Amino acid sequence: MNILQELENFINEFNQDNNEEFSIDSIRIEFSKQHKKKKLDGIGKWEKLQKNSNILHKLKNRLGVDEVTSVMRLEKHNIYYYNSNKDKPKYRTATMVIFGLKQYHKSPPPHHIVSKVLSILNNVTNIDICLDIPYKPKIELLENYFTLKQFITKDGVSTDTHYINNTNASMIEKIVIYDKALKNGLDCVLWRIEALISIPNIKVLALPLQEFKRITDLLKGIE
């Protein structure tokens, strides 16, 4: 079975058993281009991003800026890979990033293309699982259990975006809570709770969804 299908099944089963609505928003995969590039090129046309493009700047935020040498984009999709120089002088390692899988203002990357990318790379190192709720989450309740960090812009303006950088759950690197409607200009009230989950071994698929649910329940006001 395809990796994407396995991930989706895993989450869907959890959702059914727990009356939950978790979705995948992003997927990241570290890989070596040596034996994959040819197959990836077969999917479609990859274009190099301009040095000054702001997508590139955004993407660099999540990796060490220094080790990113260039970024390739698959046509007009939210599917990219970063080239890295951390294995210098081989320049073979790259990180695939597929994002915006759960969004409302634009259509997400086509499912069959995402599926194809995953079946070529045959791995997943990192995924973001999210839950959207139609009201503002009870962030105060979380403060009893976690250390929260509020996002402050460069100009010193504090925003309604909050982070938990230490979640106690080893596979959950970070939690982000933000105003999704504001971010995407939606005409409704919508907040997103997002967990950045690392997957040490895709062959032993286990996602800390129960741990994530504990946090989303608190944010819904269920103590």
Next chain:
DNA sequence: AAACGACCGATTGACAGATA
């Protein structure tokens, strides 16, 4: 059989300084 990793070498790209 298919995927993988180490090694080699050829080609392309980015950038700076020299030249016209």
Next chain:
DNA sequence: TATCTGTCAATCGGTCGTTT
């Protein structure tokens, strides 16, 4: 100013032996 050129960084493909 526009073009050329040298240098080093970045990228990619091929082979070959090893793992899965």
